[in-house]
Amino acid sequence: MGDRDLVMIPGPTNVDPKVLLSMARPTLAHTSGAFASIFRETLADLGRIFKTGGAVLPLAGTGTLGAEVAFSNIIEPGDKVLVVSGGYFGDRLAEVAVHLGAAVDTLEVPWGSAPVIADVDKKLSSTKYKVMAAVHVDTSTGVANPAKELGELARAKDVLFLLDTVCSMAGMDVQVDAWGINVCFTGSQKALAVPPGMTIVSFDSKAQRVREQRKTLPASYYGDLKRWLPVLADPTKYFATPAVNMMYALHEGCRMVLAEGLEERFRRHARMASAFRAGLRAMGLRLLCDDAVASNTLTVAYYPPGVRDAEFRKSMQEEFGIVVAGELGPLREKAFRVGHMGNVNRSDILATLGAIEGSLSKEGYKFQLGAGTSAANTVLTR
Ligand SMILES: Cc1ncc(COP(=O)(O)O)c(C=O)c1O
Numbered sequence: 001m002g003d004r005d006l007v008m009i010p011g012p013t014n015v016d017p018k019v020l021l022s023m024a025r026p027t028l029a030h031t032s033g034a035f036a037s038i039f040r041e042t043l044a045d046l047g048r049i050f051k052t053g054g055a056v057l058p059l060a061g062t063g064t065l066g067a068e069v070a071f072s073n074i075i076e077p078g079d080k081v082l083v084v085s086g087g088y089f090g091d092r093l094a095e096v097a098v099h100l101g102a103a104v105d106t107l108e109v110p111w112g113s114a115p116v117i118a119d120v121d122k123k124l125s126s127t128k129y130k131v132m133a134a135v136h137v138d139t140s141t142g143v144a145n146p147a148k149e150l151g152e153l154a155r156a157k158d159v160l161f162l163l164d165t166v167c168s169m170a171g172m173d174v175q176v177d178a179w180g181i182n183v184c185f186t187g188s189q190k191a192l193a194v195p196p197g198m199t200i201v202s203f204d205s206k207a208q209r210v211r212e213q214r215k216t217l218p219a220s221y222y223g224d225l226k227r228w229l230p231v232l233a234d235p236t237k238y239f240a241t242p243a244v245n246m247m248y249a250l251h252e253g254c255r256m257v258l259a260e261g262l263e264e265r266f267r268r269h270a271r272m273a274s275a276f277r278a279g280l281r282a283m284g285l286r287l288l289c290d291d292a293v294a295s296n297t298l299t300v301a302y303y304p305p306g307v308r309d310a311e312f313r314k315s316m317q318e319e320f321g322i323v324v325a326g327e328l329g330p331l332r333e334k335a336f337r338v339g340h341m342g343n344v345n346r347s348d349i350l351a352t353l354g355a356i357e358g359s360l361s362k363e364g365y366k367f368q369l370g371a372g373t374s375a376a377n378t379v380l381t382r
Pocket of ligand 1: 062063135137164167
């Protein structure tokens with residue numbers, strides 16, 4: 001199989017050859033007019049995808065850098081931050097904020113559940129926080145957190161709202177301005193379907209004012225919004241060399257997202273997710289989260305008793321050429337994760353379910369072979 005592997009992990013996702021080929025073009029001078037127009041178009045497209053009129057900053061780096069840049073512009077040492085966490089990447093947000101000197105409280109939500117808004121409200125009422133941070137879709141659980149409601153709450157409590165949309169942007173609706181997300185970041189390698197290597201961070205006018213009025217310098221020099229704003233206004237200006245060929249890929253990726261149409265893309269993701277979940281359930285598998293809180297970008301399923309994680313995933317890859325992901329933290333070896341975002345189509349869903357059936361069967365799990373693909377097909381042909 002090798003180079004024909006179908007990558008069904010929750011990022012990086014399968015990249016269209018058009019995006020890959022865009023990177024093979026000659027590397028333009030980063031301050032040239034030709035590159036500036038690519039940069040400008042990409043910024044405009046990212047604004048449409050984020051649904052924001054705020055500043056959108058694409059940087060060479062991954063989602064983790066996005067978290068650092070997001071926090072480092074708006075927090076100063078000792079600032080109080082509340083992180084609402086129900087998984088590995090929520091905990092990661094708290095770690096980043098601590099690393100940057102914030103005083104962090106974490107509101108822990110059980111893995112597989114979404115936060116109860118009244119609990120968050122209570123926590124926000126107990127202390128004057130400067131920032132509330134959350135993950136939209138935590139890639140360790142597949143839960144889609146109620147970002148809109150969290151945004152409304154943050155606005156009501158006059159707290160800055162910082163949201164990690166690494167595993168949702170361009171696969172599920174994210175309305176940065178309408179939902180009051182003051183700082184939002186994502187990565188290129190998930191639903192945007194661009195190779196890993198770019199992070200994008202948006203700052204609304206309130207977050208920009210907070211950066212402008214801070215008393216101390218941001219912990220990140222490279223990620224200081226103030227140094228990038230002149231480049232965003234005129235990309236022929238220099239602050240740090242943009243990753244020119246990665247910007248080609250992001251440019252092409254954004255064009256493909258918008259050519260499909262955001263709402264159409266969200267519908268496709270919803271359809272693929274519901275077919276996939278129907279397939280897993282028809283095999284008798286138990287999913288980590290209820291449909292009411294399930295994201296459309298990935299699914300987490302528990303292994304039936306007796307099925308071994310490493311052997312199952314080895315069979316998936318070696319016998320079927322399909323790569324799925326193991327779990328993290330407390331669910332390690334107890335469940336597996338499948339990403340269905342970006343360019344995912346019906347064939348990918350059916351092939352993955354077929355391979356899961358084969359690999360579970362090889363591990364000795366007894367069920368009706370074909371039940372999963374059949375249930376998914378019923379949804380997909382509806
Ligand atoms: C929700 C979420 N946040 C942050 C990250 C970190 O991003 P990266 O691995 O690109 O640094 C990931 C990575 O999978 C993620 O899924």
